[in-house]
Amino acid sequence: MADEKLTQIYIMGKAYDVPVGVTIMDAMEYAGYRFIRGAGCRSGFCGACGTVYRKAGEYRLEFVLACQEMVEEGMHLTQLPFTPAPRSDYTLAELDPSENVLLQHYPEIARCVSCNTCTKACPQEIEVMDYIQAALRGDVAKVAELSFDCIACGLCAMRCPADIKHYHVGQMGRRLHGVADLATPEHLTARIAQLDGGAFDGEMETLASASLADLKAKYAERVIEKVQEPEVATEEVAT
Amino acid sequence: MARTKTIPRENLRERVEELSGERVFACYQCGMCSSGCPYAEQMDRLPSQVIRDLQLDDETLLDSNAMWVCASCLACEVRCPKGVDLAKLMEALRQIHLRKALDRVSLDDLSKDEIKKLPQIALVASLRKKSG
Amino acid sequence: MTKLAYFPGCSLKDNAKRFEDAAFFVMETLGAPLEELETWNCCGTVYSLADDDLMHHIASVRNFIRTKEAGSEELVTLCAMCYNTLARVAGRVEAHADELEKINAFMDREEDYEGGIRIRHILQVLRDTIGWEALSETVVRPLDNLKIAAYYGCTLVRPQETGIDDMERPVVMADALAAVGAEPVTFPFEAECCGTYQIVDEPHLALEQSNRILRSARLAGADVVVTACPLCQHNLEQALIAPVGESEEIKSIQVVYFTELLAAALGADEATMSPVVREILSTSVTAEGGA
Structure with missing residues (x-):
């Protein structure tokens, strides 16, 4: 630790020296922050660690995931881990996707002024404004396609001057598209039948009745799937 | 309050x-x-x-x-x-x-059935003219 | 003929699909097919009238950028409200370089708009590029014996700078229908407001106004009122469903998009037509052996 190279960042206005080359999330923990909320998978998938930062000397605010973005000298940042946006209640089977369902459930999409601020705020680089516009005109398939990579961090909704809840609209669009336009995958049907038939009940009961010590031991022994290395020759990459 | x-x-x-x-x-x-x-x-x-x-x-x-x-x-x-x-x-x-933010039209007052009937242009125009 | 870059507008993909479907058929038949912009966004439907409000013009400007990207200098619309908003914004930023600069600065990392896009309503294309004679020559099912009242509403003719015709006595839509055999009638409410977005929270304003329009058209002898706007169409239809006051006269009148009747005259398959158009054809046109 002693010979570690440090850099200065500002978390909610207070200066901290943190190691060079770590993520914002690691830097915050290094600085003494303990995450009760605002951290989840730590792999860029769960959307729990939405963060806003500004680099020294720049006017723009940037929108990222704390677990994915590396700290930089002079960065000012704060977390925006949760957006208090309401989600509409619906039962998918009762909806007719040929009607303007998204507009009925999220009528504020009609307030979109096409400022594109949502798109600029998206850490997933989704064309957010375009899928909101597709939602307005009832193009559910396009909403599903464009919003596919959404992890519901909520930063779009936080930035929207029209109070649109983009990520909920996208999710509803994907669900409607799945129900109306896509075939049910066979493996999913098979797995649901397995679940309904109680194939995993015993295992669940074992886990539910296990002691904390047993659970910890099981967690430590768990088998983690190895990520396949891409089959690219290293020489090729180097040249 | x-x-x-x-x-x-x-x-x-x-x-x-x-x-x-x-x-x-x-x-x-x-x-x-x-x-x-x-x-x-x-x-x-x-x-x-x-x-x-x-x-x-x-x-x-x-x-x-x-x-x-x-x-x-x-x-x-x-x-x-x-x-x-x-x-x-x-x-x-x-x-x-x-x-x-003194809006004349509130989306909270519109039912899903009412919205369903309206063409998009009616809703977009109304919100632009009567909500801030 | 080259394809025309086309901006649909949101309602034409939903409630007003038949307006668009018929227009596609008409323009295809006339050899000037419409090609929808690959990506587009809602124009905003109403042109913002506050002097300092540039934010609401951005939506239109984005569509101009996308028109340029599609390799066109012209953008054709069907919806009268889209036409008005896009045309007014196009004129505004053309005349105010400083405002365009602000809009471009706001869009920041995105492509700049340099001006130069011309907005045209499809009626202008029919009149000025294709011509009534050419339209006449393609008719296979003349709309003889059909008395139509062309209802223009506001946004096609006002303000004067963007109006596509005389603002007090427009004729362009009537001429289009006359070219396919129908008999236009004039009536005093042809460019009066239908009540527009008031249908959302003050429906009585829109219904009374639409009722007056329909009654006026009927008293002038029209069987059918034709529109060029999904909101006019909606309000007039609502006035038919829920009439207010003395409205015996309007019960026998029908309201359709002008493109629907043009498509019928140009030989569209009956299966593609809306029930109202089929009914109009069966009661007035085909009864005389027009088809």
Whole structure:
């Protein structure tokens, strides 16, 4: 630790020296922050660690995931881990996707002024404004396609001057598209039948009745799937 | 308790002229706008009275329904012999409310069935004209 | 003929699909097919009238950028409200370089708009590029014996700078229908407001106004009112469903998009037509052996 190279960042206005080359999330923990909320998978998938930062000397605010973005000298940042946006209640089977369902459930999409601020705020680089516009005109398939990579961090909704809840609209669009336009995958049907038939009940009961010590031991022994290395020759990459 | 929303009432003429880019003293009260307005009978002040009230800096104009009944159809604008764009004055009066988040239309009041029936342009236009 | 870059607008993909479907058929038949912009966004439907409000013009400007990207200098619309908003914004930023600069600065990392896009309503294309004679020559099912009232509403004719025709006595839509055999009637409410977005929260304003329009058209002898705007169409239809006051006269009148009747005259398959158009054809046109 002693010979570690440090850099200065500002978390909610207070200066901290943190190691060079770590993520914002690691830097915050290094600085003494303990995450009760605002951290989840730590792999860029769960959307729990939405963060806003500004680099020294720049006017723009940037929108990222704390677990994915590396700290930089002079960065000012704060977390925006949760957006208090309401989600509409619906039962998918009762909806007719040929009607303007998204507009009925999220009528504020009609307030979109096409400022594109949502798109600029998206850490997933989704064309957010375009899928909101597709939602307005009832193009559910396009909403599903464009919003596919959404992890519901909520930063779009936080930035929207029209109070649109983009990520909920996208999710509803994907669900409607799945129900109306896509075939049910066979493996999913098979797995649901397995679940309904109680194939995993015993295992669940074992886990539910296990002691904390047993659970910890099981967690430590768990088998983690190895990520396949891409089959690219290293020489090729180097040249 | 929620913050009380109020609109600034002073210097009404000046603010309306600034928002609209129109000059209300250009109007000589011929009444052409009121006679051709399809909604004049629904307004508690006639279109020509709206301009007169602006000339007199009458802040009670802000409580009139005229600006909300006006649909920017421009029947007045194309016929005004003095080239005053009354629709822009009405928009300025609406904007004075909407910029303080005093919305005339709330999405919370619209049912799903009502929205289902409406073409998108009705909803988008209504929200642009009556919500801030 | 080259394809025309086309901006649909949101309602034409939903409630007003038949307006668009018929227009596609008409323009295809006339050899000037419409090609929808690959990406587009809602124009905003109403042109913002506050002098300092540039934010609401951005939506239109984005569509101009996308028109340029599609390799066109012209953008054709069907919806009268889209036409009005896009055309007014195009004129505004053309005349005010400083405002365009602000809009471009706001869009920041995105492509700048340099001006130069011309907005045209499809009626202008039919009149000025194709011509009534050429339209006439393609008719296979003349709309003889059909008395139509062309209802223009506001946004096609006002303000004067963007109006596509005389603002007090427009004729362009009537001429289009006359070219395919129909008999236009004139009526005093042809360019009066239908009540527009007031249908959302003050429906009585829109219904009374639409009722007046329909009654006026009927008294002038029209069987059918034709529209060029999904909101006019909606309000007039609502006035038929829920009439207010004395409205015996309007019960026998029908309301359709002008493109629907043009498509019928140009030989569209009956299966593609809306039930109202089929009914109009069966009662007035085909009864006389027009098809």
